[in-house]
Amino acid sequence: MRIVHLRKRPLVAAAVGVVAASMVLLVVGVLCIIIFSASLLRTLIEVKGSQILEREISVDGEIRVNWRWAYTHIYVENIRLQNAANFSEPDMARIELIDLHFKPLRLLRGHIDISEINIVAPEIYLERKSVDLANWNFPALAPADTDGAIVARSRYEFPVIDQLKISRGHIVFNDNLKGLNLDLQLDSVTGHEQVAASSHQGFEKGYTLNGSGKMRDKHFTITATGGSLSQLRDASVSFPLRLKLEMGETKVLVDGRFQNPLQLDGVDALLEIEGTNLADIFYLTAIPLPPTPHYTLKGQLTKSGNVWSYHKFKGQVGSSDLAGNLSYDVGGERGYLTADLTSTVLNAADLGGFIGLDPEGEAVKSTRLIPDVPLARERLLATDLDIQLKAEQVTGPNLPFKGMEIRFDLRDGSLKLNPFNLVLADGTVDGIIEIDANPAVPPMTMDLNMRQLNLVQFFKGTRFESTTDGMFGGRIALAGEGASLAEVLATSNGDLTLIMSGGEISQLLIEASDLDIGQAFPLFFGKDKATRINCGVLDFDVKKGMLTSEVVVLDTNDSLLVGDVSINLKDEKINAWLDAKPKDNSLLSLRVPITISGQLKDPRIGLHPEKTAVRGVAAIALGALLTPYAAILAFIEKGNVPNTDCRALISAANKQ
Incomplete structure (x- = not known):
């Protein structure tokens, strides 16, 4: 039946x-x-x-x-x-x-x-x-x-x-x-x-x-x-x-x-x-869909030969509208679903099932930050599909989404998200994500580029919105294996690089990182002001789930901030210090770096027990550190216009 x-x-x-x-x-x-x-x-x-x-x-x-x-x-x-x-x-x-x-x-x-x-x-x-x-x-x-x-x-x-x-x-x-x-x-x-x-x-x-x-x-x-x-x-x-x-x-x-x-x-x-959950459709159709909030869909069902079609359907999934056409060919050994889906306004929380969140878009109750919900391998092996999803507008808390266009291509248990395009913070995140459900422990790879993301979009609604500006970009290239996103990242190898230039950031954030009480104290109780960003580079080497910073540099008009960060994705522990070298002669600067430690979901911020004389070596070695990153400046440069701020910093550091 x-x-x-x-x-x-x-x-x-x-x-x-x-x-x-x-x-x-x-x-x-x-x-x-x-x-x-x-x-x-x-x-x-x-x-x-x-x-x-x-x-x-x-x-x-x-x-x-x-x-x-x-x-x-x-x-x-x-x-x-x-x-x-x-x-x-x-x-x-x-x-x-x-x-x-x-x-x-x-x-x-x-x-x-x-x-x-x-x-x-x-x-x-x-x-x-x-x-x-x-x-x-x-x-x-x-x-x-x-x-x-x-x-x-x-x-x-x-x-x-x-x-x-x-x-x-x-x-x-x-x-x-x-x-x-x-x-x-x-x-x-x-x-x-x-x-x-x-x-x-x-x-x-x-x-x-x-x-x-x-x-x-x-x-x-x-x-x-x-x-x-x-x-x-x-x-x-x-x-x-x-x-x-x-x-x-x-x-x-x-x-x-x-x-x-x-x-x-x-x-x-x-x-x-x-x-209440689109994933339950699997029991009727063997079509592997992610968990979702409550949904309603209405359209015209037809069948010709071995092909079922659902024409011009419309409905709601959570607070997102969804419309489109799909067909399901049951004539082969495996079913084959093709669909072209569109949404005028898509709530990012309704997509939480793609990364292991529950159907209401909330994180699975856990002390961990990274979702650890197992991948349903048997569902990915049950049928083939080719789904294109396009959203004109994406809404959601914390992340400034604008729109998206993703193709889900599943063949013989191998799933590719290609293309994977997000319009985020007035810029784009694009690339490829692949998952192979055939092995008992599925491997996953991601190769994503971040281009011209607007920094101020991440501070919307905060006291730092008016003092923040600029663009950043970079690249994430990781490969791991596991039944959940948490397991994949805990075993991953690769690299993560971010580069930023030509903007402004709250001076309070910079001064507080060096505990320059003389400058930071009035900013807490008065009007914050912005300091210009010349260039920033954050680069991680990733081995067996351990992120180790190769470079942490943020050069502003007021300070040169350097640091060292390591993150263990297996147990989600962070160990970092940040040291701001002021470019003025403030007498109240303690020149004691701050530390960040503990769990990613609930980190602790404190003071480093030692002065930073030896830490200054990082600033002296900027030439060796920054030179390789000249090649990725294209992620933040518009057209043929070169980014002079980062190029100047790299050139000056190299001369040092």
């Missing part, structure tokens, strides 16, 4: 095919029944039926035949169909009772016309082990061009049924190829010529179905209302169907018309879906 993921051999078609085959075998022997007896019917079913299906069919209970010219009543107890060899269940189907009335005169004209049929306790076990090995493959029944699928509507004329009742039905479907396990209880299925519930769809006569079951160990309930059973016989008439499915907080409504409902083909229907 799945909506989008049963491919060439739908569960509905297979189950109906089994029941239909049993019915056909019963009715084909009617002429012999009229002339002879119930014993002949038993022989026909058990001997002839077993020969046709190449499986043993037995009737372990009573058979009664009550013949009339107007109608014939057949009563058969305990029918059993043997399973294919090497499958788990001994029987593929067991039916406690088939009780039917049909019109024999119509049979003489080549039509199967059943006025009433009652099927009690049918149990059907369907299983697929590989692409070519499924227990519903019957060579004598399946057309060659369907690869063994049971196509009840295309090969056999579906009988006219005036009234149908199925009680205590049970269908089990196990698909090892897709990792799908479905256990469906059909508590009641009734269908007769009456007015159906969905009158707005133009139903004049129809049926209702109610059931419950499990799919991938998740419980669900299903209710369906459709057109008349006689409409199933006419392939030229689309079949109206309204289906509601609930699995936990996920609610799905499909309301439209099916050209072939038994094969779930020729679909044109409204699809509404709502839930």
Whole structure:
């Protein structure tokens, strides 16, 4: 009963095919029944039926035949169909009772016309082990061009049924190829010529179905209302169907018309879906989506051949709007999803699931700063996808996002975010992120460039906004392995470089770093002022999750700030000192560097126990330190205009 993921051999078609085959075998022997007896019917079913299906069919209970010219009543107890060899269940189907009335005169004209049929306790076990090995493959029944699928509507004329009742039905479907396990209880299925519930769809006569079951160990309930059973016989008439499915907080409504409902083909229907977490869609579709806040989506669902499409859908995910088109091809061994998604205003918190945050966008409760939520490897291995997401505006706390454009390309368990483009702080962050879910410990690499980011955007709403200006850029190149972002960074190797020039920064921040009480004290209680930034360089070497600073330099009009920083990403501990060398002769400057230590999520700031005479060596060696970074000045230079501030600092330091 799945909506989008049963491919060439739908569960509905297979189950109906089994029941239909049993019915056909019963009715084909009617002429012999009229002339002879119930014993002949038993022989026909058990001997002839077993020969046709190449499986043993037995009737372990009573058979009664009550013949009339107007109608014939057949009563058969305990029918059993043997399973294919090497499958788990001994029987593929067991039916406690088939009780039917049909019109024999119509049979003489080549039509199967059943006025009433009652099927009690049918149990059907369907299983697929590989692409070519499924227990519903019957060579004598399946057309060659369907690869063994049971196509009840295309090969056999579906009988006219005036009234149908199925009680205590049970269908089990196990698909090892897709990792799908479905256990469906059909508590009641009734269908007769009456007015159906969905009158707005133009139903004049129809049926209702109610059931419950499990799919991938998740419980669900299903209710369906459709057109008349006689409409199933006419392939030229689309079949109206309204289906509601609930699995936990996920609610799905499909309301439209099916050209072939038994094969779930020729679909044109409204699809509404709502839930608390888009990641739960995996249980219905095997599409790996990240955790999200509450969502609602509405659009048009169609199916042509093996391709399901969701056209012009719109909705909300958390506080973000989402619209677009997607298609899902289920014809291959693996599903393949393509989508083009757009958002006018996207809340960055709604994307937290991509990096291990909970569906509400808040960090997972932990003493750690870096998310440590394991990657769902089995989901990345379940299907392939190519999704493009574009947001015109991105909102969110702490980070000044403006817009984004990302392509998620997942093939055979290897996920690439390429291109990965963020408009951040009036600049851009672009590059490639790759994750390979095939190894037990997935490797991850990221190569990101930061270009012309505006420093003031990071101080919006603070007392330092009016005294901050300038651009910075740089590069992050890291490679690690692990099941979560925290594990990847804890094992990562690479480098991280930032360079800044041509702006201003709060003098309070600079003076406080050297505890120059004489200058910093009035700034705390009076009006802060800005000091010009000539150049700043921050460079880390990363080995086995340990970030060690190669250069920490910030040159301003008032001070030259140098330092040393090390960060252990494995236990998230920081150990750093910052020492500002004033360019004036302030008598109250203590010239004692400040230290930063403790956990990244809750660092401690203190004083270094020693004076900084030996630390001044770093400033003397600026030439050797800064010269290599001339090559990355392009990250902060506009067009062909060179950045003279950093180039001047590098040149001067080199002369020293």
